[in-house]
Amino acid sequence: MASCSFFELVSVFLVLGATAFGGPANHIALMESQLVRDRQWLKREEFLDLLGAANLIPGPTSTELAMHIGYKMHGFAGLVAAGVSFILPAFCMVALISSLYLRFSQWPAVQAVLYGIKPVIVVIVFQAVLSLARTALKDKLLMAIALGSAMLFLLGISVPAILFGCGMTACVWEFYKSSPPREIRAFRVICIICAALLAVSLTVSRILAKDLLYTPSNLFLYFAKTGSLLYGGGYVLLAFLRGDLVENCHWLTSSQLLDAIAIGQITPGPFFITATFIGFMLGGFSGACIATVGMFLPAFVFVAITAPLVKTIRSSRLASTFLASASAAAVALMAVVLLQMVADACYDFKGICIAAIALILLFYRRVNPLWLMLGGAMAGLALNVGNCL
Numbered sequence: 001m002a003s004c005s006f007f008e009l010v011s012v013f014l015v016l017g018a019t020a021f022g023g024p025a026n027h028i029a030l031m032e033s034q035l036v037r038d039r040q041w042l043k044r045e046e047f048l049d050l051l052g053a054a055n056l057i058p059g060p061t062s063t064e065l066a067m068h069i070g071y072k073m074h075g076f077a078g079l080v081a082a083g084v085s086f087i088l089p090a091f092c093m094v095a096l097i098s099s100l101y102l103r104f105s106q107w108p109a110v111q112a113v114l115y116g117i118k119p120v121i122v123v124i125v126f127q128a129v130l131s132l133a134r135t136a137l138k139d140k141l142l143m144a145i146a147l148g149s150a151m152l153f154l155l156g157i158s159v160p161a162i163l164f165g166c167g168m169t170a171c172v173w174e175f176y177k178s179s180p181p182r183e184i185r186a187f188r189v190i191c192i193i194c195a196a197l198l199a200v201s202l203t204v205s206r207i208l209a210k211d212l213l214y215t216p217s218n219l220f221l222y223f224a225k226t227g228s229l230l231y232g233g234g235y236v237l238l239a240f241l242r243g244d245l246v247e248n249c250h251w252l253t254s255s256q257l258l259d260a261i262a263i264g265q266i267t268p269g270p271f272f273i274t275a276t277f278i279g280f281m282l283g284g285f286s287g288a289c290i291a292t293v294g295m296f297l298p299a300f301v302f303v304a305i306t307a308p309l310v311k312t313i314r315s316s317r318l319a320s321t322f323l324a325s326a327s328a329a330a331v332a333l334m335a336v337v338l339l340q341m342v343a344d345a346c347y348d349f350k351g352i353c354i355a356a357i358a359l360i361l362l363f364y365r366r367v368n369p370l371w372l373m374l375g376g377a378m379a380g381l382a383l384n385v386g387n388c389l
Contacts, residue, residue, distance in 0.1 A: 090269025116380020223294030
């Protein structure tokens with residue numbers, strides 16, 4: 001296989017971070033195309049092993065895949081360089097957009113654009129949930145886990161407790177029904193890690209109590225906790241953000257959360273960059289930096305720990321069981337939050353019409369989501385032209 005210099009590694013991930021629109025699935029496809037087929041830095045089997053390892057730890061999967069590739073190419077220095085290079089372009093774009101948003105968001109024309117984009121965002125999230133459900137809910141047990149997770153979420157059980165509780169329950173079941181020799185060491189490691197992460201989550205949740213006032217330290221703690229516990233892809237972030245920042249701490253409104261999601265959708269790079277927009281909303285540029293570091297720092301730590309163990313993790317049946325169960329629970333949480341988003345974005349006839357048209361174009365015409373969001377923005381302006389003049 002071809003080798004790469006440190007400069008080449010950085011430059012490739014900077015370009016990918018600046019041009020990789022379309023969410024994690026597209027990011028992964030672009031990395032495979034660039035690094036396996038075109039540059040031949042990795043064999044396809046190696047790429048799939050790294051992808052599997054990225055899927056088995058919390059955090060932004062495509063960003064963690066970039067870090068794993070960086071480690072494979074240039075060790076820990078490559079891990080940091082690839083991760084930062086992939087995140088940095090999106091951070092700069094979102095910080096700029098956030099600044100413009102704070103200055104102009106009350107303008108009628110900007111309000112009209114956001115009015116048209118929000119129903120489209122709901123449709124895009126619906127497509128993502130449907131696609132993930134087809135992959136994650138492969139049997140009756142996983143469907144039952146998803147249904148139970150949705151019920152627990154509606155009863156007020158915290159997102160981390162649901163995700164890790166489902167994963168651990170499935171692991172215990174798999175461990176005790178398996179035939180000797182059992183994966184005793186893997187079982188112990190998974191139990192210890194889950195217990196540690198849940199303890200951290202409980203501690204931070206008690207610090208970040210209901211109606212807590214914003215401070216930079218609380219902002220960092222919240223996003224560090226979220227980045228440490230988030231399984232199932234970027235859209236699970238919606239369940240965390242809505243429950244914590246909208247309903248408990250009241251740092252954001254439902255409308256601002258939808259705006260944050262829209263910004264995360266229209267920019268390239270990881271969807272977790274939504275944290276940058278929220279941080280900017282709450283604390284300006286310093287808040288954006290704090291939220292971004294808090295969100296992505298756990299991913300660097302997790303990859304640094306697991307990168308040397310890729311083959312071992314990938315071959316563990318217990319680890320795969322944990323991932324499958326946590327993913328099923330994550331899909332259920334996304335579905336519940338989606339229903340809540342529909343009420344926020346499609347509250348009148350015009351919003352419902354925009355969502356219906358976007359749904360038809362996305363599912364039957366396969367129109368790119370970026371074009372749909374542009375069309376939604378234009379529709380919002382056209383339907384509210386009287387308010388904009």
